[in-house]
Each structure stands twice: as structure tokens, then as C-alpha cells.
Amino acid sequence: MVTRSILPLTVKKACVTRRGKRLIGPISTTVHRHGLTVVMGPNGAGKTTLLRMLHGMERLAEGHLAWQQPPEQARKRQAFVFQSPIMMRRSVLDNVAYPLMVHGTPRTEARAAAADWLERVGLKESAAKQATVLSGGERQKLAMARALIRKPEILFLDEPCASLDGRATREFEELVCDAFARGTRIVMSTHDLGQARRLAKDIWFINHGHLHEAGPAEAFFASPQTPEARAFINGDIVE
């Protein structure tokens, strides 16, 4: 059976408000089937809210998101990795197996798949440990394995390397590149310019909840079109 893609995702005049204050929008854009989009912007620009909105975790005040499949189907084929990875109070293996088990895969089968993923992300030795004793880098790898185990079509990463050191960041970026090479559509936020240059195929630059620029990464870094984006790339303070 051929599974039809949930992408592209069309975003039309989407707005998110909280307590009467508009946090995002109106934003109109398209998330195409292939690519690695990096969402950039200063702190408080709305990167996290934008990702949460696309993932369906924020209620839209205006506008709409249109997936190519019904919303229920679309939700099942997405995954999200949070800036501070949430560790369930279970073993590392059971954390990774959980998304499969919760969607009907038998426990033995789910744990076998989880063991396989732990080997891929380099956490095989920690399988029996409690997840909460892992280091920051290990936690993010676990979160990545847990997100990828159900083979999502699109993966949202919310500043996953914000609290990681250089080595852990490099290892995590390898996992991102590997997922991208296997065909997973990635939308990732970061305010690390170096990381954006290393990973991005295209860039969304946002500030004050508005999408200022969206386009190929090379063009964005070579000639940003807006003063805010130019200031951001130059390391100036963006108001």
C-alpha cells in the first residue's frame, strides 16, 4: 500500500495569540516535501511558538494550516524534539519504545526496535539506565531516537543544541543529517549562526512573530534582504 504524503503543508495567514497578545503572524508559507529548514531569529522572536504552531500544539487565532492528509493522519506522522528534552521516568529503552507501544506495537517488538535505535544513536550501553540520569547530550540523543522511531515524515527540532557542548552538538548534528538523508523533512530552530550555516538548506528568519525572510540558505547568508536579518547575521543586536 502506498502511503500518501502529508506534505506539503500550506500555512495561510496563521496567527497565534495569548492573553490578547499576538505572538505569531499573520504568517503564510509552505513547507515543501523535501528539505531542511532552519528557523532563525533573536530570542523571543517566536521560533518556538512557530514550530509548536506548525506541529499543532498551539491553537490558531486566525488563518489555517492545510496538510495533504486529514489532521488526524497528519498528527501521527510528525514528531517534535523539545529544547529541554522530556524524560519519562522509565528506562532509556522504554522511553524510546513508548511511542511505538502507545500506537499499538506489541511490547517485545517495540523494545527490539528501540534497542536498534539506541545502537544507531550511540546509547546502546545506557539502555537499562533510568532516562533521568543521562547527561544533556545523551538526553537529546534519546529524544531524537524517540522522535524518529515511528519514522515521522516531518520532524520539528526546537533549539535542540541550545544547552549542549561542542562535541554533543556535533554528534547531534550528525543524527539530524542522517535523518535528513533518509528522507525526513526537518524544520529546526536555532539562533546559532554556525549551526544554521552547517545544516540549513533553506532559512526562515523571523522577528516579533513575523516571517521576514524565507529562502535558500546560501542566498540568505550571501545577501539578506531585510535590515533585521543583516543585523542578525552581523552579530548586531536586533530590536
Next chain:
Amino acid sequence: MNDITQGLLEAFRLIISLDRDLIEISLLSLRVTLTAVAIASAIGLPLGCWLAVRRFRHRRLAIATMNALMGLPPVVVGLIVYVLLSRSGPFGVFGLLFTPTAMVIAQVIILTPLIASIAHQAIRELWAEYHDLLISMNTSRRQRITALIWDGRRALLTASLAGFGRGIGEVGAIMIVGGNIDHVTRVLTTAISLETGKGNFALALALGFVLIALAIIVNLIIHSLSKTETSGRW
């Protein structure tokens, strides 16, 4: 000090000699309290979890009321249960007054808010931690509650143990509804009260030490079975 030493020695003697009366009232104490804890947990744990994850109108009022009920005075509960179960009361027809069942009923009323309140607090914190992850994974409400109960099981066990601690040491309500009848409703706490009233301090203290030992043993057994303090676990 002399009374305490005598009490300890008497407790030791009663235990070593397997005193029949001591065994009888200890077993009745355990039976009444464990039954009450089981029933109160069956009501209080799901109630606490439900209040933690469900949003509804007057939720704050419900939580505040539940927390306030933790401080229910046992003698008042005993009195109300007495009135309800007495021959002229609405449930007098069942003939439950001055039976262990009446003692269980009174204890369930006292323990349920305590267990529900502790469970609510524990699950609320866990829910705050898991909320985004479980929503992101597109889990159903039932799956979320199952995950919270499973991952919070040790905190929930603590809630039940707190209920056991309060129940095993309770005297006011069970004295009123049980009547402290020898070989029928006499438990450790009511026996201590009786012996103290008679001025038999050594025996009262001995029973007190047995009560404390019993509470510690039950806690140790439950902790051991649930592997609460195994390294790397919670």
C-alpha cells in the same frame, strides 16, 4: 523513664510469648486499616489523578475542598458514621454499628481525601512535566492517564502509605463506631486508650511499641516489594 523501660520489656514479653489477645487485636488492627486503605486508595488515587489532568468548572473549589477534608477531625467523622449506622439512622437496618465494617467505613471517610490529595499533587507535577511530550505524541486521554499512573506509581504508593500511617494510628472514630468491644472490635489503639485509662501504663506502652513496630514492618514490606529505594530508581 521506668514506665518506658517496663513497657519495652512487656512488649518484648508479649511478642515472645505470642500472647493470644495481642495477636488478635494486632490482626484486627491490620485487617481494618489495610481494608480501609485499599478501598480509600481505589477511590482516592483515580480521583487525585483525574483532578490533576482534567480541566472543568469549579476545579479549584473541588481541589480546595479535597485538601480541606484532609484535616477532617476523626471524632466528628466517627460521630457522623455513628448517627448514620445507629438503629434510628438511615443505615441502621444493616446492623453495622460496633462491627469492624463500621470501623472500616469511618476510616475510608478519613483516609480518602488524604490519599486523593497526595496523589493529586504528585500527578499534577508529573503532568506538568509530561504534558507537551504526551500531547506531541498524539496520545489519547486514557493513554496519558495510564502513563502518569504508571510513571507516578511510587508517588501514588507513598499516598497509600500515608493513608496507612494515619489509619493504623487512628483512635477517635473507631472508638465511637467500634465501641472497643473485647474480641470483637478492640484494636491496638483503642486497647492502648483503655489500658491508659485503667492506669496500666506499662501494658499501654507495650501495645504502643507493637503498634509502631507493625507500622514500620508494613512500610518496609511494601517498599521492599515495590523496590522503591533500588539504585537508579524512584
